[in-house]
Amino acid sequence: MSEGRVVGNIRRADADVIAGLAAAGVATVHEAGSAALLAPDIRPIQQGARVAGSAVTVACPPGDNLMLHAAVEAVEPGDILVVTTTSPSHHGMFGELLAVSVVARGCRGLVIDAGVRDVAELRSMGFPVWTRVIHAQGTTKTGVGSVNVAVCCGGAEVNPGDVVVADDDGVAIVAREQAEAVLEASRRRLDKEEETKARLSSGELGLDMYGFRRRLHDLGVRWVDAGEE
Amino acid sequence: MSEGRVVGNIRRADADVIAGLAAAGVATVHEAGSAALLAPDIRPIQQGARVAGSAVTVACPPGDNLMLHAAVEAVEPGDILVVTTTSPSHHGMFGELLAVSVVARGCRGLVIDAGVRDVAELRSMGFPVWTRVIHAQGTTKTGVGSVNVAVCCGGAEVNPGDVVVADDDGVAIVAREQAEAVLEASRRRLDKEEETKARLSSGELGLDMYGFRRRLHDLGVRWVDAGEE
Amino acid sequence: MSEGRVVGNIRRADADVIAGLAAAGVATVHEAGSAALLAPDIRPIQQGARVAGSAVTVACPPGDNLMLHAAVEAVEPGDILVVTTTSPSHHGMFGELLAVSVVARGCRGLVIDAGVRDVAELRSMGFPVWTRVIHAQGTTKTGVGSVNVAVCCGGAEVNPGDVVVADDDGVAIVAREQAEAVLEASRRRLDKEEETKARLSSGELGLDMYGFRRRLHDLGVRWVDAGEE
Amino acid sequence: MSEGRVVGNIRRADADVIAGLAAAGVATVHEAGSAALLAPDIRPIQQGARVAGSAVTVACPPGDNLMLHAAVEAVEPGDILVVTTTSPSHHGMFGELLAVSVVARGCRGLVIDAGVRDVAELRSMGFPVWTRVIHAQGTTKTGVGSVNVAVCCGGAEVNPGDVVVADDDGVAIVAREQAEAVLEASRRRLDKEEETKARLSSGELGLDMYGFRRRLHDLGVRWVDAGEE
Amino acid sequence: MSEGRVVGNIRRADADVIAGLAAAGVATVHEAGSAALLAPDIRPIQQGARVAGSAVTVACPPGDNLMLHAAVEAVEPGDILVVTTTSPSHHGMFGELLAVSVVARGCRGLVIDAGVRDVAELRSMGFPVWTRVIHAQGTTKTGVGSVNVAVCCGGAEVNPGDVVVADDDGVAIVAREQAEAVLEASRRRLDKEEETKARLSSGELGLDMYGFRRRLHDLGVRWVDAGEE
């Protein structure tokens, strides 16, 4: 930790696979492939965004965003920045200028276990952000950290090149090596859900469709009328 | 707690009374009838919804939503699901499929002291939800709980058939037996507020209208100019 | 604290200066002039508002909003109410009626280190609010406090007549005496940012533009390729 | 909620059963009988206390402890006060004087979903307390509430006369009707644990003792050496 | 805020008055004189300390304790350091070395709205500390702040020379000018409490002693027996 590294030429998942995972969304990808979820206090600053991209990871000292500038250079089109600090911090580590810079390089979004600012500008740019806090507090630019190393973000381990899937439900991390398999499982799951949705919508009960009525009986659950208890 | 029950044929308040309470909204109903309020960390996932309905209560083990499937069958048109877990949990207990299922039965909304997911889909369905957390974390379907028993949700006791009123201010619970009286008090309050609003809007001061100037004097409050203190 | 005061004739900053600070926004004003920031858990109830005004400060007992009625009379056009309680409280201290009343006097917004209610109505009135919590819990009107004294709000000291700047990033406080200097510094900063934004947008790197590449080298950061580590 | 009640002559569990549950402790009672647990942020102010008693429940308005005085009279030897507020509050609702008063009536302890003060005095009196917060903030004595009604405390429902078991692990609630059965199950559990402890202490592995090694194999867990992965 | 000041020769309360306030303790001083209380998440790291002293206030940038070194020089025997940061921070701003240094100057304790470390050493030195968090995270020593200016600490305003009273219940702040009056009121309160305690201890009820039984009747509280409700 005492020495910093900026790692280049990281491996990324196939672009089509990433696009497929974006379409599936966080909840499906999580269920289909046991994808790790970031803690739910990492929240979107906008509604309706659903993106996926390759993780460019950044570890900064608390309240110092110098390494974010090194990370910009590491961003390729389709990447998502995943930022953490080595100790909890509420500083606004990322704002409009950094957003302009990474968007110029094709960055698809930001996931940060710290703070952001200029959220009105970020929203109007259409640059999606998932963050722990919104705070204008300024940062120093003097601290050593690393880019594209394994980081802990929102309680989950993220490796550079992992596929980040993010939407209104939060953020899921799919290991790069498993991305294709998770996509296939997600698609199977989505196919099945369409049919399930139609049946439920027509009034059929999950109790019967999934066999849960019997399970409840077996678990000793009793059906009674109010007043009879 | 070790044995589960699903209670049917609960009593509900009159539909007109429920509609009237929805129109009054949470703050008015709370003030008019001392309605219990759920803790303020149970927040809406949407803006602008204002609903009321009869509580169908559900108590689940943490991270297990099997009982929600039993609850679906207990839902009648105009009901609102009120869900809690027996120990704190951040799991996404409720999502799009359950929403499709309860909407098919006429459910008006969900209040949950745990987590939900698929919030983009829930919002686009127009199904209103008040929840403690948004999290995609999946659940098991193996645990025993109960439907339509008294539960603690958001720090307040909710009995099956109580009237749940929910809007952007949060969630209020009106005991079924008191629903009619609370509605009448709410209407009296609303009537009075219209006139008060007009007077305040024209510049009249609450200090004078409510007699607070005298009260402040009696309490020893002094009016001074800056610099004179 | 045991005796209350309502202080009138406070000094305010120049209206043009206040307008300029509003245009600059919270993040710029904070960076330009080291403006104090309120804690980030004081959040807006709306999106897109950006206002500035002179602080009319109010200190209330927890759960009692009598002093807010005294504060209404102290409001002049262009003011922003800054409300705190002497002990932490989640009550809904401010709602539609008080909003109607202060809007009639030209108030531009509310910053409160406690709770508000009637948020649907406040939003549709276009009255901007920054608050710690949304909660319908009613208040008493019997307690002594003060208006236009120094208060601690959101962890920061606010003096009556200070310039409050508030937007989606939160709330900044500019001391009245420094308002003009902060405005000038903000404008210089904004001028520079336009140029910076253009360069970053065209693909230039902050690493080079700010000289950070050399700084990172000097700090011992190494650039390596994945697999070479 | 708008009208208060003080309920006397509540039924209590057998004194021997209560003593047995105290000896078993919170974790055992919870495991043996699925006893409800209060949320873990209700913490003891002392170390090493382990008590059980019959719940005398109290619901107060936030920041008002008038009803606690009514509750004192309802306390019989062996009882434990279970106090909540109808809206979240950090006030110091209970201190030395109330402790002296309830100890004079044989009270065994306090569980409170609000605040206490005089903790140095409470500790030196040996009066055990489980509380959400320690805060000296004073209270009013003007508000209506109830004594010995069902309350929500720490997220769990507590009925008057339920058995409260509290120790360093927190607080468990055993329904009065189930107290004897839970005690028997607790004793069976404790007997078994003694033997288990002896075997584990001698180096036997739970993996083998409980058959978990096979379960892990069946679940697909693989044993590998570092470097072989 | 952009320029720092270290203010010397502050006025302090009389030493006997301070000693008397220490003997009275936080809860009594708060009740007797409406003393401000710091937020309850500022907690002691030890049990049983009860001290009072004159506030030497320090405002630091988050994560930077340079100004604490300037504050050491301002400490006189009987003082208590009151430290805050201009933005929330979890760093360990104060540890053994600073404690050794201020103890050499007669400092009686530390109240800090940030973090401390070396708590084992601080405890064994008998140097009492009230803090928001315990964290070893190191600090920089490059930031400008101020010593002996008005600060917001734990949500309360503290002026240099105010009397800080701290014990297991938390921290109270008595304005220097009111210290003598608050001490007198505290003593009257303590005298009365002794008698009250004796009466309560002998079984007399507060309901009767304070006239609360009538008040409850007037408020409409009903006494009923279980089963009769």
Added chain:
Amino acid sequence: MSEGRVVGNIRRADADVIAGLAAAGVATVHEAGSAALLAPDIRPIQQGARVAGSAVTVACPPGDNLMLHAAVEAVEPGDILVVTTTSPSHHGMFGELLAVSVVARGCRGLVIDAGVRDVAELRSMGFPVWTRVIHAQGTTKTGVGSVNVAVCCGGAEVNPGDVVVADDDGVAIVAREQAEAVLEASRRRLDKEEETKARLSSGELGLDMYGFRRRLHDLGVRWVDAGEE
């Protein structure tokens, strides 16, 4: 994540180095070697313990401690268990029986980003624990996880075989490969601190000893007397 592994034969640091790091303690090790610190809400359940050991890491599903049983077998004398869950959980994952079992294998302590129970028993055994929460909530034993893989615990990455240093200040993690270098740096730091402590204790000021007086002057800090400001 979908498949579990139990990794054996991990590499550990030298026993003498580990002992040296324990003697240095968390704050010194952190400062000397930039050791990662776990988030400060991972707190000790006891006072005065100071230990170091080799990390045996465990990742469990939330509320399921089956993998802890697999981890017991992986423990060698001098190890410390480092446990996390793949999603936030408050369950009591570890109690007396597991403690007896790991103590029989020479385990020196537990660090857990979840809950523990039986804390009275753990304290009286002298088995030191650092945990996020104390909660008796029981667990299932059916879920797949891993032992001795990289985990995120308390916001920091921990690799199997890393040196865990834990005391009243919290928990620091020293990478195995850096353990010896960090120990040397810690010793140099401790040597220097002894002398510093002696000088500070005799009244010398850090302002002068560290050259901070000049730094403050250069930063524009002014020394003034009260009243002169």
